[in-house]
Amino acid sequence: MVITQNSDQRNIPLELFAPESADSLEMERISRVHQSAIYDGWIRLRKNKGALVCLAVLIILTLFAIIAPIVSPYAYYQTDYMAKLNSPSSAHLFGTDIFGRDQWTRVWYGTRISLLIGLCAAAINIFIGVIYGAVSALLGGKVDAVMQRIIEVLVGIPSLILVILFMMALPPGIWTIILALSITGWVQMARLVRAQILRMKNMEFVLAARLLGTGTWTMIRRHLIPNTVGVIIIQVMFAIPSAIFTEAFLSFIGIGLSEPQASLGVLINNGYSVLRGSPYMLIYPAVTIVLIMVCFSIVGDGLRDAFDPRMKG
Amino acid sequence: MAETLLEVSGLSRYFTVGKRKTLKAVDEVSMTMRRGETLGLVGESGCGKSTLGRTIIGLYEPTAGTVRFDGATVTAGRHRELALRMQMIFQDPYTSLNPRMKVSDILAEGIDNHRLARSTADRSQRIVDLLESVGLSQEHANRYPHEFSGGQRQRICIARALSVRPDFIIADEPISSLDVSIQAQVVNLLQDLQREMGLTYLFIAHDMSMVRCISDRIGVMYLGSLAELASSEDLFAKPLHPYTRALLSAIPIPDPKEERGRRRIMLKGAVRSPIDMPPGCKFASRCECRKDICLADAPRLREVEPGHFCACHDV
């Protein structure tokens, strides 16, 4: 087979050979299909089935958290002493707790509160972290040095102790938790944003823009922010579950939200106390929080793979 | 054509590294450039070519010395005024384009900064003209940088530098990250543009043969200082500095007979660290014809023959 091919090649008449055109345009015409950077990222995210499934799960959970407590015939605080610790039934899908409150309503209400806490804490983290990191990187010099020392001090103190002190000093409630989570939560974001901007400040496209006479504000708006958004989004995807988890932990050890408020942590705490007789009290909120944590992490990983230009194949 | 465009005198740029250690990246460089000429700057990696280019264009504040452009002193950081006079093309076309901007916006940045376009139509016409002048076409305007090859990106960088109609362009190894076949195309493009627009180039490279074909004059740098500066023909015909001779002997010659017959100068010893350099000639540690004076006293760049400058005690 190989031999015949070879002899075939030898028999090709010389006239058929023509010099390859070295036209530069012709040579370089082969280029990728037109895609915007965001669309490009979406295409790659779409190939990641795990991340897509997790994204769908998160959307469904969020919808349930918003809608279920509204359409439910019971309120999350509504007690019924005739129906204490009922097992799951058609009247109470997830059963009832020791005060006869409908667990289905409370699980979704708790999910709503947990998500709210996660989202608000993440939003505050972005706000403080991005501004702090950007100012630190852009001003540089002494200002940067002082701002970095402050961060180091904050990192040096175990954040859980700070959070617990804060919770004890202020009246309990959702906003206290959100504030407490924000005291140290922004540090990671500030560090990432600073590192990214410092890296870009000496990149050649920024130098080129300076040489073209681009001013400081245009530089920030046109060059620095758009190239930092990816880092911020990915960090948010990790900040939300971490805030949800810390809140659940605080509620579980009894210094988070208090009755009749419900978050997933409060529900797990309640379920834990009646674990022997009524395991369903623990299982449903526990499964929900695990789903939320896992899905956020996988979607976050997927986003990082999809938008990180270094991964571009 | 003998009009002086750029005058660099005693230019130094030091960096502080570690605790109070000084790295003399550029050390007392003086030279002049005429309008319309191409000066090639060669030297091995780390000898301060990029730092010299960036100090000339005002990206770095000089530690000492001055840069005069067209009679006026260049102040570092004043890019709003400098932009219309000098521009730079960078080595790596992958990091020199903002990945989040369309090509049309990249090319329009300078035009917008200086309000060069009279109308929106004029603005888009300028973008199309720029693209065509570097061999790209209108349809590339709405694309993002990641859709282009390295050579195409470097063309976009060239178009961006031309967008503000500068007189002087510093090209910092514009071809060294490209394929050999694409290198020649980009060099040809740069030469065509020079002819059309009367540009002056400071062309930084470390490939001697490529520099020879594009440059009118060549400067050889060694550890932050100019070792030799002469017209291309002079430098290749009569290299004076021992370092230049070693560099030239390393270029392969396409004629095998000649190639076999010639002597190759192998440099012995290591490059000195540019940090906290002792006095004396920087090349002394590797020089074939070292004398006692070379260790005590640094040679100054002087005009050995008309137009041929060399910094060596031996010539």
Ligand SMILES: Nc1ncnc2c1ncn2[C@@H]1O[C@H](COP(=O)(O)OP(=O)(O)OP(=O)(O)O)[C@@H](O)[C@H]1O
């Ligand atoms: N911002 C900086 N801070 C400290 N040292 C620097 C800085 N920039 C450059 N240097 C040092 O200055 C010296 C000259 O660097 P430069 O980039 O100018 O070399 P180069 O000749 O352009 O090399 P190459 O051919 O690799 O591009 C090097 O030793 C480098 O480590």
Ligand SMILES: [Mg+2]
């Ligand atoms: Mg360089």
